[in-house]
Amino acid sequence: MRKFNIPHSFEFKSIIELYADWIKDGTLKVNSDWNKDLKIKFTIQDPCNIARKIGTDKIVNDLRFVLKRVVGEENFIEMTPNRSNNFCCGGGGGALQAGFPEQRRAYGKVKFDQIMATGADYVIAPCHNCHAQIEDICEHYGGHYRVVHLWTILCLAMGVLGDNERTYLGPRLTKLNVLERRQVSDE
Amino acid sequence: MAEILELDNFVCDFKEDILTRLPAANLDLCFTCGTCTGGCPASEQFGMDPRKFLRMLLLGMDEEVKKHPWAWVCTMCARCKTVCPMEIDIPKMIYNVRGSWPREDRPKGIRGSCDQHIRSGNAMGVPSEDFAFTVEDVAEEIRAEHPGFEDLQVSVDRAGALMALNQNSREPVTEPDEMGPLLKILHIAGVDWTYPTVMWGGENYCMFLADDEGWKYITEEFVYHIENNLGCKLVVNTE
Structure with a gap:
């Protein structure tokens, strides 16, 4: 909209900012009790678009606030470097569909090493390009971490995540805090 | 030398x-x-x-x-x-x-996704009706099976909603169950929201393709829809 000078009267926000607002004002009641004993570690891939390209760390700081509240502060491990100084995962700019997988993966090796250095079990990647690329380099370079959406962990922490909404969760979390679904007959 | x-x-x-x-x-x-x-x-x-x-x-x-x-x-x-x-x-x-x-020499994958977006409003080429159907289908399943969410409401193109949500087309197309957690969060937060069905895909391959014309068209259509048809005061991106 800025690039093409398209006038508009609405406000544009990332849902991460809303998650943070809703947790602060008590609208979303989350806690990290589920992870108190499990101590499952999480790190964050800061997407370039919401970290560096918008010129403020507001969204990525909100992201940290939300994640710490739902997984426990002690279970969040910062990647180095991070926020506006982060490294692109290598999936951005259309790279996933550009037809140069060998170069894309060599690019992603830097990110893979940064993730492995955190020792985290899960990577939060609130961008679909990051999400797909980070999964791909994990498989390619033989990592063991998983990539999840923030909404999955938020619902897990509120006890409302169904068994059918756990595609990206690993064995330790597939049966935790499950919202039991009603049996509905298919008549 | x-x-x-x-x-x-x-x-x-x-x-x-x-x-x-x-x-x-x-x-x-x-x-x-x-x-x-x-x-x-x-x-x-x-x-x-x-x-x-x-x-x-x-x-x-x-x-x-x-x-x-x-x-x-x-x-x-x-x-x-x-x-x-x-x-x-x-x-x-x-x-x-x-x-x-030359446009035809740019990477086929990126070009294809950009063309789909121009044609159908999302990079995966899903018709708006199918998107609307999937949204309602996921919501119906949650209402029926997930205790505590019997009143969960969703809508598409609801004029007057406070907030319009745009989302990557990957979930509705390849893994609709992944939409559930988001719908639940919005329900718990009591948000007055709707999905637009014009240029609804959160992705933007025309930008990656460096197709100024396509990028501009997508953005203009989206903004027009929000401003003139829906009147939402807030647009929220899920990534």
Whole structure:
């Protein structure tokens, strides 16, 4: 909209900012009790678009606030470097569909090493390009971490995540805090 | 002995061309410090890096620059620009290099997704009716099976909703169950929201393709729909 000078009267926000607002004002009641004993570690891939390209760390700081509240502060491990100084995962700019997988993966090796250095079990990647690329380099370079959406962990922490909404969760979390679904007959 | 190059004699048409569009890109200010390259994960791919690429442009190697595949390996992440002491806009330079490729020669995958978006409003080419059906289908299943969510409501193109949500087309198309957690969060938060069905995909492959016309069209259609048909005061992106 800025690039093409398209006038508009609405406000544009990332849902991460809303998650943070809703947790602060008590609208979303989350806690990290589920992870108190499990101590499952999480790190964050800061997407370039919401970290560096918008010129403020507001969204990525909100992201940290939300994640710490739902997984426990002690279970969040910062990647180095991070926020506006982060490294692109290598999936951005259309790279996933550009037809140069060998170069894309060599690019992603830097990110893979940064993730492995955190020792985290899960990577939060609130961008679909990051999400797909980070999964791909994990498989390619033989990592063991998983990539999840923030909404999955938020619902897990509120006890409302169904068994059918756990595609990206690993064995330790597939049966935790499950919202039991009603049996509905298919008549 | 090596030949001495007379910089004043160089013809740098492509650089001049980019600079007329991007006067603030500072392309001429590079003093080859290499800070861009030191922090660039795309460095060395295809034997290329940002400093070298810019140098080629400044030396008037227009043909080599215009066909070098590195323009599609760089992700325009802007780390180079952020650290550059002369504030040279390398990502926008790359965008312009991509845009100099004949459209039919640009990567097929990116082009296809851009074309789909122009045609159907999302990179995966899903018709709006199918999107609307999936949204309602997921909501219906949650209402029926997930205790505590019997009243969960969803809507598409509901005029007067406070908030419009745009989302990557991957969930509704390939893994609709993944939409559930988001719908639940919005329900718990009691948000007055709707999904637009015009240019609803949160992705933007026309931007990656450096297709200004397509990118502009998508954005204009989306903004028009929100402003004139829905009247939402807030647009929220899920990524």
